[in-house]
Amino acid sequence: MSLSFDGAVAGWCQLPSPAAAEIVGSSGVDLVCLDAQHGLLGDDSLLASLQALRGVPTLVRVPHNAPDPIARALDRGADGVIVPLVDSAVEAAAAASACAYPEAGVRSFGPTRVGWTGADVLARGRCVIMVETMAAVADLPAILLVEGVDAIFVGPSDLSLSSGRAAIPPLDDDGYRDLLRSVTAQCREAGMPVGVYCGAPDWAPTYRALGFTWLTLPSEAGLLQGAVGAALAALRS
8 A cells, every 4th residue: 555646636534434444445546535634533433433444545634733643643554644734844854854763753653543553654654735825925935945745735724814815716706816826836946745625626737727636525524515405306396
């Protein structure tokens, strides 16, 4: 099993349901992101979901940039982490360091589930840095030089809010599109994969045209809610 961002489409899970995670993981996606920041996943449901996704490359979006949540996700068997609200190269370096054992990093040794599965207990966890504030955009040239950063992931709603716009990404706003292009262009120049959360499938062509190299599906919670609403409307019509 290898985790590649090249042209990847990722599933996105927010619910504390191993069954839902297994359905997403078996759908044909290239990887799955488990959202422990804005999703409902705690440590126990995170473990169960990772077990349900065995054999599928998996990232965990941790609640915040600190060694403890990063280590807990990696010890439970995640291939890597998505680290939110990183505003600077210094903060990106701290996240990357938390993904690796000494001498390359500061991760504490205690791999737990990784030891049960026969995986390489000393492997470095993949580190994906979120760019979702104007401060992060300003320091992106330095962030892209940080050793141990494997990919960039844009949070389009937070970046929109940080730039003084609405929470729903205004993809018809020329200034916002230029802002996204400035991120993807720098990532392309640095040879860095750059992904984005795709809140609706019909946004995908626009994001690809703006230079994003990997995308996520909407969350399984959002897809379920939309499907139930559509089915209910059809049955009542």
